[in-house]
Amino acid sequence: MENKTFTISVYSENNVGLLNRISGIFLKRHINILSLNVSESEIEHISRFVIVVDTTEKWVQNIVGQIEKQIEVVKAFYHVDEETIFLESAIFKIESSLLFDERQIQNIIKESHSEIVMVSRDFFVISKSGKRSEIEDLYKKLKPFGIMQFVRSGRISVSKQKWKYRHY
Secondary structure, three states: OOOEEEEEEEEEEOOOOHHHHHHHHHHHOOOOEEEEEEEEOOOOOEEEEEEEEEEOHHHHHHHHHHHHOOOOEEEEEEEEHHHEEEEEEEEEEEEHHHHHHOHHHHHHHHHOOOEEEEEOOOEEEEEEEEOHHHHHHHHHHHHHHOEEEEEEOOOEEEEOOOOOOOOO
16 A cells, blocks of 8 residues: 555544644554644534644554544544645745845745735735645745745645534
8 A cells, every 4th residue: 555645634522632642643653743733623612633644544544543532532534635625824924125125026925826914124924825835835935035934834624525514
């Protein structure tokens, strides 16, 4: 079996220690988590973990089974990229003078469908949402100008399936 990128969605009660136990499941199997995002879900009092890993389908099935054994977990699913709609977000902090002195920066912002979210005397901040490759491409274009700070979120994702998860 070959490795693929899988997105694991875990619906759970929001209890202290669950993240540690879930990460331990990956640690025991020496599987690196590429991305992790935890937020409220569409179900009241239920959180959703979105975990991205690169592994085989056999291993991801095993991991999802182990995650579902955690008492707080309501349900866990896994999907390949073609079965989901997913995005990441990033923000870039760049020296302000470049915004006005370098026409190329303005073109990069426009062409990448990014937006300027703040401008101050010393710096400006650009926001970009999209696929990881789009964010990496923007990073490469901005790097020669000097990025003061950069941060990227974990993947957020919804499945392409029509179903709606019902509260238990």
